[in-house]
Amino acid sequence: MAADSHTPSHLSSGAPSGSAESAWLDTLDPYRLPAGATPNRYDIRLRPALDDSTFIGTVSIQLDVAIETDTFVLNAAELTIGECSVNGTPATAELVEEADRLIVRTAAPIATGSATMNISFAGILNDKLRGFYRSTYNDANGAEQVIATTQMQSTDCRRAFPCWDEPEFKAVFGITLDIADGLNAISNGPEIERVTTEENNDGRRTVIRFADTMTMSTYLVAFIVGQLEMTAPTDVNGSPMRVVHIPGKSHLTDFGMDVGVFCLKWFEEYYGIPYPSDKVDLAGLPDFAAGAMENLGCITFRESLLLVDPATSTQNEQQLVVDVVAHELAHMWFGDLVTMRWWNGIWLNEAFATFMEIAACDAYRPDWERWTSFGLERSAAFDVDALDSTRSVEFEVRSPADCEGMFDVLTYQKGGSLLRMLEQYLGEQTFREGVSHYLGLHSYKNTETNDLWDAIESTSGEPVRRIMDSWIWQPGFPLITVTISDDGTSIELSQQRFLLNPESATDPTEQMWVVPVHVSNGGTTTTVLLDSTHTTVALADPAAPVIVNAGGHGFYRVAYDATLRSRLAGALGDMNTLERYSLVDDAWAATVGGSLSSVELLTFLEEFGDEREHAVWQAIVIALRGISRLIDDDALPAFQLRVRTLVQPALAELGEPQADESDLAAKLRGLLLSTAGVLGRDEFVIDLCRDLLESSTEPDNAVDPELVAAATSVVAATGTVADYERLQHGFLTASTPQEQLRQLYALTEFDDEALILRTCEFALTDNVKTQNAPFVLRMAMANRRHGAAAWGFIKDNWEHANKEFPTNTISRMVDSVKLLTTPELVADVQMFFVEHPIPQAVKTLDQILERQGINAALLARDAASLHAHLIS
Template identity: 35%
Template sequence: MGLMLGSLRRTDYKTLFRYIKLRTHQLLCVILRVAKLFPLTAHGRYRRMEEFKGQPRLPKFAVPKRYDIRLKPDLSACKFGGSVAIDLDIVDNTRFIVLNAVELSIDNASVSFSPRRSSKVFQPSKVELIDEDGILVLEFTETLPIGVGVLAIGFEGILNDRMKGFYRSTYVHNGEKKNMAVTQFEPVEARRCFPCWDEPACKATFKITLDVPSELVALSNMPVSEEKVHGALKTVSYQESPIMSTYLVAVVVGLFDYVEDHTSDGVKVRVYSQVGKANQGKFALHVAVKTLELYKEYFAVPYSLPKLDMIAIPDFAAGAMENYGLVTYRETALLYDDQHSAAANKQRVAIVVTHELAHQWFGNLVTMEWWTHLWLNEGFATWISYLAADSLFPEWKIWTQFLAETTEGLRLDGLQESHPIEVDINHAGEVDEIFDAISYRKGASVIRMLQSYLGAKPFQGSLASYIKKHAYSNAKTEDLWAALEEGSGEPVKKLMNSWTKQKGYPVVSVKAKDQKLKFEQSQFLSSGSSGEGQWIIPITLCCGSYDKQKNFLLQTKSETLDMEESLGCSVAACSWIKLNVDQTGFYRVKYDEDLAAKLRHAIERQELTATDRFGILDDSFALCMACQQPLTSLLALMGAYTEELDYTVLSNLISTSLKVDRIVADARPELADNTRQFFINLFRNSAERLGWESKKGESHLDALLRGEILTALAELEDDETLNEASRRFQVYLNDRNTPLLPPDTRKAAYVAIMQKVSTSNRSGFESLLRVYRETDLSQEKTRILSALASCPDKGITLEVLNFLLSSEVRSQDAVFGLYVSREGRETAWKWLKDNWDHIEKTYGSGFLITRFVSAVVSPFASFEKAKEVEEFFAPRTKPSIARTIKQSIERVHINAKWVQSIQNEEDLADAVIELAYGEDY
């Protein structure tokens, strides 16, 4: 370069420097775009529309303040028209306005920008909709004046059938099939309904007007301010909303009944349902009223809207959605029928309602700044939903049941292909996949761990301060930590960063030597590999009694504790030592052989709490799957639970047994019958105690347990259970109100019936399909779908899978029938491959399509199958399913390694026979 400069004239120097400056700028733009840090302001850096493609966030030179939205849905033609006028603050020099829109037809003639302090109207010279990025780019010939103006846009769209954006759901009224119009905007689907700044931080107020058929009910976030009827149509206007994010805007139009109540401070609460189902909303209504009052006290901030509507939608992808003032639900998550819903359905309604109403404060009033902080919404709402349910229904022992949430978080986070609680989101297409057990269940579990460490009162007071400080605004994880540090005086940020900013969790190995306990932490991976993570771990332990406890933070890789100095007793004098007391910590514990043996004896003597009995079993199962502990050791521990009575512990014992049953059938098929007999023996006492019919005055937990125990025995093909189920099912076919088959035991009967079904003996299958077709209760339909898939006959399995894609099964419900028997795995995999194009087209992006992948792929247990799956999806992977595919393949590898480990256990056969039939066999 220096040689060239010496021979240039002055004018050439100027040309060259301009060239260098241009190229340098272009190179800088490329670098910044690759790094996902493309400048968000400064008009001079944007010269062409193409420069906006592929950006993770919208540019910030225009800020929305208020939306005036008018929508006119056509429920017969399944389309809608609309217009939006957006009060817009132009804060930087620009010739562009960039906002979100997708699958909308923009009427270019209707697009204009009108500055407030000028009579001039700016019309864009170019309007381009970039669907792959979900953005609408408006280019103007002149620089727009800085200040507030109004952006007006007219548009049309389709009421789609994909349960996102502005979509249609179907229902039957007076024998006629009808459509309703529904919105589902989280995470990034408001842009499918109207052009907007579809990011959580872009909060604004919303004034909504709907033009709808006169006979229909039209609901939105706020109460109706005015309604005018014009013959067959009416115009409904709603009060302007408080400031909120676009993903919380909601509209529902259809025919509905409702039940109504009020909180003690006058908030009107309604539960809407299909006509004729209003009474099924009474339980949810009761829960909602009590929960609003509870949260008002807990957060020290009243509910911020004048009304709360909750509505059951027949077609709904998620469980529920916390739209401000208009919460939408699947029917199964909101409606409860006293005669035909099971105890599990009742509990689910309570948990989902308390979860969604928590969002009215934690999510709606205070909103995450970006999807990286999704866990702030979902983890917190999951945790506090249990706090609310425990307050309303203490007899449910809901905090013991919470351990099932923790277990799901631990199982996903034990994968190498997991992700941190705080995960960078670089494109809208990546958001759906993080609505998973990490954001919800791990998030809730680390919040529970933190609350336990800080104490309930400091934690609650800090949360109230956080809500007040950030009300009607946005917050990041660091803002919550700051509030908790100030309220507790503890180093919360330092402690919690190790849990939110890195994936995975630790296993704490504990060994006894002399009078000391040695602790070592390492990252736990279900594959058995060693990870590199390190955590600040709140250790709790007790020695022989819950009166002797020790708490400390394990901040290094290893530490030694002198028991005499700390607890005044020797290791030898302790009848047992238990870490992670009551399972409040999000980590696993691996005991040396002597300590593990003492805990097994303590379980047999029933000296430990239910939460600790649960945790010991769960950790042992995880260590066995990771090939860090032999199956014989796990089975011996399971044998200590023969007298177990607690619902949550037995529920975990059931799920563990069914997983071991499958893996033994893969690894050592000659031992399968003996292993099954051992598991049947484990559950027979409980089955005999509970029986098939509900008892007057029995506990909610007994009702839950009865269904799970009998279903497990049916899956294990216990002859006594199969025969009794068949007898009761025949009575039920003739009398749907018979007390011989109450809702809690129906799934058990359905599973039992399907165990005997084959292509040459179809009567049970046909009978179940008849029950499915005759019921209009969503909970009953999903019960049947999940039972149909359990049939071991491959021909019937294929029929069931094809039935899932038929018009008789709502798209949202198909996933319930994917969990096939071990014998049906290969059939399900071939079916998935054959139907993949149709499944992808039907479900597109979103978490439902990930369920198809994980449910069908994860149960396999061979390296060859893992390779086959990888090859199939290699050309078909998209951002919305990429992580799920990797996780599912990793699970197949884990299962394959576990099979190899079991195959190499020399004394397994003798151990299984002894457990199944006793020492004298």
């Protein structure tokens, strides 16, 4: 459905009583609250006890009562409810646990107008990294310390206090935290009052009151309590910004602060609207299920995505910090100031923040060419959207489980790619004017997707809604086939849905998109809107190469006829980096889909020996890794030789690191080094990597971080038990979050089944946080030789994983089963998930299993011919 109007339909003149009351409750929407009463203000006071992981609290809710009633329905979960009153008169409160509902009943009907509801409650600081939860770390003395922190999105604010926990119910939040002596606390607003009290039974306590928030949704509420340290605030156009962290990590804050200051200023200029709150805290947490969260004024992060040492981190590790800080700050306007009405619109929140993170990163570090590297993320969306089991970007969301399934590559990467395609069609300034108009028109309100299209359409005069509706409301994307005319003066463009397995299509209906297509030929770029099955484009120079998807930003794949393809082969130097990247990426997709053989792909890749751009090499290496999974041990040496032959000229040309070289040149050296060592099994490179890794541990011996990262992978992939134990020790003693993760994930790369199983066991110990353990297991299962052993381990520990790991990580953990492609493993995986579904990620699991079948078909189709080609 195009919109969810959230029509109030349940509260009239009050609920009936007795059996009629039970019947009335059954008529309530199981996932949406009735709208007869709505909150406009919450005053919350919480008292967490970190030593026993509990909290108590009170909430006073100011209500607008639209319909006289004696029954109020709001959300609460995993709370013990104490006293309750409405307008000072005691009321009853019944917690309906299976529905996350709190039913408050008054002795007499409450008249329309204003009302005040007061509730006392108690809860547990849980270990599931949701709601109000506990995060732990070991201090300098090795003692465990606890932080109480929050993650409310999507529907977990109800676990912290009773509330109307839906995005449309915006309100002001006044938060007070009563904390033990020696602790500190932050929340959405700046601290405005601090009182120290003496208590006979509980020692000294500190009560901190924070300034009111702007009107906002419950999922943006945040508070953190613990032994927190803060940097000195930096003024950003009147808004103080700090980085908040656990003790001992202040030396890792400068980069994140620099990024935050730049991005906040840049967004204020881009949007044309001042930052809508009073301050910004960027808080790095030891335990965090997501990457980061856009809580208004109190943004929370995984430590590895905020705290970083530029001297020891790779370009990609720094870029991740820039991306995520920018993403969350972009949300302060697009999401916090203007919010989707219901969770079906979460895609637009996240897609727009994804688009803006790339734009801000590109402004912060133009030399990183962020829009080019975004092509790799777009490819991840292509991979899912080329499946029959994909979904439309926006779809009906009913339950919290439906909502959780929205946080995927289609929401973020496809959505961001579609916005980039629209921006490139309209022009950057025109697109920006439309966004600013949208934000100004809907500030402090809730919107539907069409409100954005209408705002941009009104300022641009272009058919924005018609274009975007064709992409948002139907699944998949087109393959644009390009054919030259008989007389050579024009090309024909035709579109049809691209599927990796066309025979799997459950809906044979022909789909159509309104596709902005940029065609480059003879120094001229022509833009057309392909809104039918075919169209013709005249060529400026019939003899010159033709590039369709010129610039490389369209969300579609391209297939050229033989004549046009042969022209491109000799014109790679005339294409920009993203265009060449797309050419390689399209070829790999064609191989997976069966229209290009693996032998043809390998031959095609070998034409790129003169390539010197990192992004293109990323696409080449992805394809080479894919090919490597089709090769048995007999043919592997021949393949490794081909890899070495392809990689060595570029690696030799790069030579030793230079002080004045670009970050991307250093990054390319690292990629080529790891490719030569892991895929090419180059003995010289392997020995070099051992020396590099050894040198990197020596005091005052600065080794380029890109080389350290590459050497870590090469040593792991070719290493011994001693190497394993060294990397494991490095993980346990690492001085930065990036070094820690680099060495943890390297434990999944060893070519030894016993070591892979040892890694799986290690992932379930207290040494590995539950936020990271699912990804360790996923990477272990992606091990080329021993993934099946890791799969067996996951099956044996399925109950443990579902009990201990954050729910949103379970589908991510099993993503690598798509790489298990023998008939026996395919049957085993499919049967296992018949009996062990993942209810919070039904669609994602369908996609993983479909891709497994496609990969298995590729193995069956190409393995023999590839083997014969390599050993001939």
